[in-house]
Amino acid sequence: MRSPSCRAVRAAAACAAAAALLAGCGVRQTGVIEAGGPATVAVMTSSPGQYLLLYFLSSDDRPTPVYRTFPAADGAGTSTPLSGPKGLGLLFIGPRSDETAAGLHTELPRLRGRADTTVTDAGATVTVPFPVRTLSAPAVLQIVCTATYMESDGLAPVTVRGPDGSLPAARCP
Numbered sequence: 001m002r003s004p005s006c007r008a009v010r011a012a013a014a015c016a017a018a019a020a021l022l023a024g025c026g027v028r029q030t031g032v033i034e035a036g037g038p039a040t041v042a043v044m045t046s047s048p049g050q051y052l053l054l055y056f057l058s059s060d061d062r063p064t065p066v067y068r069t070f071p072a073a074d075g076a077g078t079s080t081p082l083s084g085p086k087g088l089g090l091l092f093i094g095p096r097s098d099e100t101a102a103g104l105h106t107e108l109p110r111l112r113g114r115a116d117t118t119v120t121d122a123g124a125t126v127t128v129p130f131p132v133r134t135l136s137a138p139a140v141l142q143i144v145c146t147a148t149y150m151e152s153d154g155l156a157p158v159t160v161r162g163p164d165g166s167l168p169a170a171r172c173p
Contacts, residue, residue: 052087055145055172056095056104061138063145063172066099088115088126091146107139117147123157123169124148132162145172 050070055063068090092111095104113129126147132140144158148171157169 052090053146053149054087054091055142055149056099056106057138057142059103059105061107063138063141064104065145065149066095066104087150088117088143088146091115091142106142107136108142117151119151119156123159124151125159125161125166127161130162131164132160132167133164135160135167140167140170141172144170148172 052068052070054066054068056066058064089111091106092108092115094106094108109130111128111130115126115128118125118127124147126143128143140160143160147158148154148156154172157171159169160167
């Protein structure tokens with residue numbers, strides 16, 4: 001027959017082993033692992049009209065999507081994406097007051113003239129009436145992300161072109 005102290009030692013050892021297993025003993029902590037760009041979401045609107053995904057910058061200068069809807073001008077009862085010069089023009093107007101209050105901002109200049117997009121199988125090109133080589137990287141991403149989701153599925157590369165030349169094609173992170 002075993003003594004009560006032997007049983008207590010075994011019980012304590014069993015509890016310690018169970019605690020080590022439950023605590024994940026031996027699993028090392030890792031840092032954040034980047035897994036790609038933001039998720040793409042299909043948004044169903046409850047009212048007919050046009051919609052657009054604009055990208056403004058968060059407080060840490062990351063491109064942040066803003067979903068906007070517009071009533072149907074023709075009363076057709078369908079929802080369609082807004083694209084082309086009108087969509088890009090809204091990007092250059094900047095965030096609305098409620099979006100600014102939420103911490104969003106823009107680094108894009110006011111648009112004086114027309115911005116347009118050309119879409120091919122290879123991607124999209126956004127042409128703006130101001131120099132692009134002096135734009136900050138976050139400002140370029142605002143254009144790239146807005147154009148790629150406005151004109152495609154979010155995966156196409158976008159080239160930004162101005163009177164001073166073209167920037168290398170880029171993708172929305």
